[in-house]
Amino acid sequence: MMRKLPNLTENFLGRAIAALETDAFAGLFFQWLMRCYEIDNTTMLAYFQNRPPELLFSHAQEKRVHEKLEDDYLTGAYLLDPFHALHIERAPEGLYRMRDIAPDQFTRNEYFSAYYRRTTLIDEVAYVAYPSEGVSVHVCLGRDASSGRVFSSRDMERAEQIAPIACALAARHWSNLRSTGDFRDSAVTEALQKRMEQEHGVALTGRQAEIALLILKGHSSASIAMRLEISPQTVKVFRKQLYRKCEISSQAELFSLMMPMLSSLEF
Known part of the structure; x- marks a missing residue:
């Protein structure tokens, strides 16, 4: 008889799938992602055409990661964020890394100095899904001051491997979100x-x-x-x-x- 392995990744995926369309999903979804590769924090957001973003779920041990999220980011700073640019540009569904999509002087601009640097984020990726017309859900996963390490090439390979699953789950769970109009x-x-x-x-x-x-x-x-x-x-x-x-x-x-x-x- 085979011994049951502790913390088996597939077990957490199964729990997340079973929790689809319930309040427990986002937390279980993050637990599964954490067992696929090492993650310090998450910020799950929905971007719309006709209103500011909605925070769907967040978790971080380092409090500074989300310290100014509601006061600064959700009220206007999001308009300068490279991930929000993906929403405007209707980028294809999938995995994106901040360092790959950020403008060439992103780390030298005032948005980075005034907001992003204060989060202590060192590296960040996001799964981008489109649950309905005019809505994109970004499952942002970061490395911050709590670990002090960027994602390794092995981390990125694993993150890419599970991208179809992560995007499909996000699109399914948040398919009730709605938006109207066009935003450029x-x-x-x-x-x-x-x-x-x-x-x-x-x-x-x-x-x-x-x-x-x-x-x-x-x-x-x-x-x-x-x-x-x-x-x-x-x-x-x-x-x-x-x-x-x-x-x-x-x-x-x-x-x-x-x-x-x-x-x-x-x-």
């Missing part, structure tokens, strides 16, 4: 234009607002030029015009000026 970066830039004129008397052009948002997300002039299909020199001209109109001289000042507005934009 243009909605943010248009709202920024309106608020800048209302609150500061600054009339930005659509292109200037668009470049402002890309700067805040962590894109360099070269990266912005590639995205907008214009020359880097043209980007620099628009950037100078933007700073002159806003009476600022740095990215830090741009962040301080616009971040409060991101938390109360109406789309």
Whole structure:
């Protein structure tokens, strides 16, 4: 007779499947993921077309990971997050690693300094699933100060192997989530234009607002030029015009000026 193995990964997967469409699912889902490879924390979010994200489940031993989640991230900082960009771009379902999708100057921008660095996250991946039209669920899994280690190549191989299962479970469990309308970066830039004129008397052009948002997300002039299909020199001209109109001289000042507005934009 075979001896029953303790903590068998498949047992936890079975429990998660049995708990689909119940309140116990998210916790059991995370327990299964933790036994597939080492994870320090999780943040499960749903992104919508017509409203801020919804926190579905979170867990972390390191309290700083989620310290500003509700006050900062869910109220507006999410608009600058590379994972939210996947939602806007309708990226294919699957596994994504923050370091692979982040803009080229992400670790040097103010969003990273003001919010992301404070979470102590060292490495982060996310399973992206689409449970219904206009909704994406991101099962974010991180390594933080509690372990101080990034995901290894073996971790990433295992994470990729189970991606179809993780995405299918997330899509099935949260299939009741609904969203309406259409959401693009243009909605943010248009709202920024309106608020800048209302609150500061600054009339930005659509292109200037668009470049402002890309700067805040962590894109360099070269990266912005590639995205907008214009020359880097043209980007620099628009950037100078933007700073002159806003009476600022740095990215830090741009962040301080616009971040409060991101938390109360109406789309």
